Amino acid sequence: MFAASADNIVTGSKLLMELLGADSSARAEIAERMRAAEHAGDDATHAIFHQLNSSFITPFDREDIYSLASSLDDIMDFMEEAVDLVVLYQVEELPKGVEQQIEVLARAAELTAEAMPNLRTMTNLTEYWIEVNRLENQADQIHRKLLAHLFNGKYDAIEVLKLKQIVDVLEEAADAFEHVANTVETIAVKES
Amino acid sequence: MFAASADNIVTGSKLLMELLGADSSARAEIAERMRAAEHAGDDATHAIFHQLNSSFITPFDREDIYSLASSLDDIMDFMEEAVDLVVLYQVEELPKGVEQQIEVLARAAELTAEAMPNLRTMTNLTEYWIEVNRLENQADQIHRKLLAHLFNGKYDAIEVLKLKQIVDVLEEAADAFEHVANTVETIAVKES
Amino acid sequence: MFAASADNIVTGSKLLMELLGADSSARAEIAERMRAAEHAGDDATHAIFHQLNSSFITPFDREDIYSLASSLDDIMDFMEEAVDLVVLYQVEELPKGVEQQIEVLARAAELTAEAMPNLRTMTNLTEYWIEVNRLENQADQIHRKLLAHLFNGKYDAIEVLKLKQIVDVLEEAADAFEHVANTVETIAVKES
Numbered sequence: 171m172f173a174a175s176a177d178n179i180v181t182g183s184k185l186l187m188e189l190l191g192a193d194s195s196a197r198a199e200i201a202e203r204m205r206a207a208e209h210a211g212d213d214a215t216h217a218i219f220h221q222l223n224s225s226f227i228t229p230f231d232r233e234d235i236y237s238l239a240s241s242l243d244d245i246m247d248f249m250e251e252a253v254d255l256v257v258l259y260q261v262e263e264l265p266k267g268v269e270q271q272i273e274v275l276a277r278a279a280e281l282t283a284e285a286m287p288n289l290r291t292m293t294n295l296t297e298y299w300i301e302v303n304r305l306e307n308q309a310d311q312i313h314r315k316l317l318a319h320l321f322n323g324k325y326d327a328i329e330v331l332k333l334k335q336i337v338d339v340l341e342e343a344a345d346a347f348e349h350v351a352n353t354v355e356t357i358a359v360k361e362s
Numbered sequence: 363m364f365a366a367s368a369d370n371i372v373t374g375s376k377l378l379m380e381l382l383g384a385d386s387s388a389r390a391e392i393a394e395r396m397r398a399a400e401h402a403g404d405d406a407t408h409a410i411f412h413q414l415n416s417s418f419i420t421p422f423d424r425e426d427i428y429s430l431a432s433s434l435d436d437i438m439d440f441m442e443e444a445v446d447l448v449v450l451y452q453v454e455e456l457p458k459g460v461e462q463q464i465e466v467l468a469r470a471a472e473l474t475a476e477a478m479p480n481l482r483t484m485t486n487l488t489e490y491w492i493e494v495n496r497l498e499n500q501a502d503q504i505h506r507k508l509l510a511h512l513f514n515g516k517y518d519a520i521e522v523l524k525l526k527q528i529v530d531v532l533e534e535a536a537d538a539f540e541h542v543a544n545t546v547e548t549i550a551v552k553e554s
Numbered sequence: 555m556f557a558a559s560a561d562n563i564v565t566g567s568k569l570l571m572e573l574l575g576a577d578s579s580a581r582a583e584i585a586e587r588m589r590a591a592e593h594a595g596d597d598a599t600h601a602i603f604h605q606l607n608s609s610f611i612t613p614f615d616r617e618d619i620y621s622l623a624s625s626l627d628d629i630m631d632f633m634e635e636a637v638d639l640v641v642l643y644q645v646e647e648l649p650k651g652v653e654q655q656i657e658v659l660a661r662a663a664e665l666t667a668e669a670m671p672n673l674r675t676m677t678n679l680t681e682y683w684i685e686v687n688r689l690e691n692q693a694d695q696i697h698r699k700l701l702a703h704l705f706n707g708k709y710d711a712i713e714v715l716k717l718k719q720i721v722d723v724l725e726e727a728a729d730a731f732e733h734v735a736n737t738v739e740t741i742a743v744k745e746s
Binding site for chain 2: 331
């Protein structure tokens with residue numbers, strides 16, 4: 171079930187990719203598909219909670235399952251929020267660094283989707299964990315440079331506020347990938 | 363004791379309601395009463411921690427009690443911060459959406475206060491949990507529209523920054539209600 | 555190992571102190587030393603996680619050790635971010651309240667470094683916990699007044715955005731000190 175949730179996040183990250191360079195009618199349609207993906211994510215999360223509720227024995231600690239499902243849900247929420255804000259704020263053009271942010275998220279989404287099935291066997295998780303932490307550091311650097319660009323650039327203050335909100339939400343998505351990786355590590359620590 | 367903490371939050375949400383439409387001298391007086399309510403909340407939180415400290419057997423897991431008390435405390439802190447910022451920033455007029463935010467918080471406060479006594483019997487908690495999650499989604503929509511209004515409206519940048527801080531803090535209060543509901547759900551999962 | 559991590563935070567808080575009044579070339583050099591301190595902090599955190607991984611019996615609950623190490627790591631990250639942003643945004647002059655923020659952080663760092671060795675004997679931790687909570691309240695007041703100063707002062711909107719980011723990160727560092735203190739309290743509750 172975590173794999174389904176992570177596959178959904180890959181869908182979301184591809185929609186973010188499509189958003190770059192889309193015109194305003196295409197954006198509205200991407201936002202629509204993103205909302206559908208987010209609802210699918212909510213359903214996956216509730217299925218995990220329901221299963222958790224009705225199971226006496228769980229493969230890992232209940233708290234860790236809960237935390238993992240919540241963090242996967244958060245990622246989808248942040249990605250959906252980013253698309254929604256681009257439409258809602260009628261942003262003309264996204265600064266170049268946003269593309270880099272989204273590329274990092276797409277890579278983290280792929281790695282997360284690949285890692286989830288390995289929770290069964292508890293193998294190959296260290297590489298995943300290290301790589302997602304490395305990606306989060308990279309996302310952090312991109313985010314800081316983007317803000318410096320917004321603050322020192324040619325934007326007016328209100329435009330800066332709109333764009334800042336969007337790049338901050340994308341940074342929160344990167345952080346949420348790290349939370350997923352950290353929970354996976356916690357599970358691995360307990361199983362070892 | 364959780365019920366006392368939640369009743370205090372109802373008091374706080376009523377003070378937020380009073381803040382709307384209050385002139386500057388009335389605001390200062392509301393801020394004073396809000397601070398008193400927040401101190402009462404702190405006392406309730408410390409009473410719970412003290413009880414936890416001196417009890418060998420607890421009705422739920424210690425961590426969940428700790429988390430529940432902390433989240434209830436957070437709600438009060440955010441509500442107090444919102445009032446304090448309105449006074450501190452000498453905000454002239456609050457945009458209309460703030461009233462909607464506060465109405466959602468007031469409803470969540472009522473539901474939370476009604477649900478707390480049900481922790482004894484573990485009944486009627488599912489409805490509470492679902493409804494608070496629904497309210498949080500609603501708060502989220504109101505918050506996003508408020509920001510779009512601030513960014514696309516007639517406000518100057520500094521005024522936007524002041525108002526954004528206030529509406530963000532109110533959104534954090536709505537999130538904290540959801541944390542309380544999620545902790546209640548975690549407790550219910552464990553008890554089932 | 556927690557003591558090593560906390561000592562490193564004291565180093566970080568001293569670098570923050572040096573930052574005040576440093577010219578731009580001195581700032582770049584302080585940022586360099588801060589990065590080194592942050593890397594040392596990362597190594598300390600990973601050493602704790604590795605030890606946790608390879609130990610069958612741990613002095614406290616694994617989750618609490620994990621949480622304590624993570625929060626100590628967060629403090630270092632926020633302090634490093636603050637210095638990096640001052641350099642990156644080419645901030646001319648920091649408002650006076652920033653000095654007060656940093657003084658509170660330096661005091662919290664000292665108290666935390668003194669408290670960590672006491673985790674062995676579980677003595678003198680109540681005073682530490684109460685004092686760090688008091689400092690966090692003080693930091694919160696300074697932070698709110700700083701924002702009011704930025705919003706009502708002589709700054710243009712973009713400058714306000716830069717400075718707000720920096721004072722917000724310093725406030726997050728103060729919050730992270732409180733998280734450390736709260737985790738210490740949780741450990742003390744369980745041991746009592």
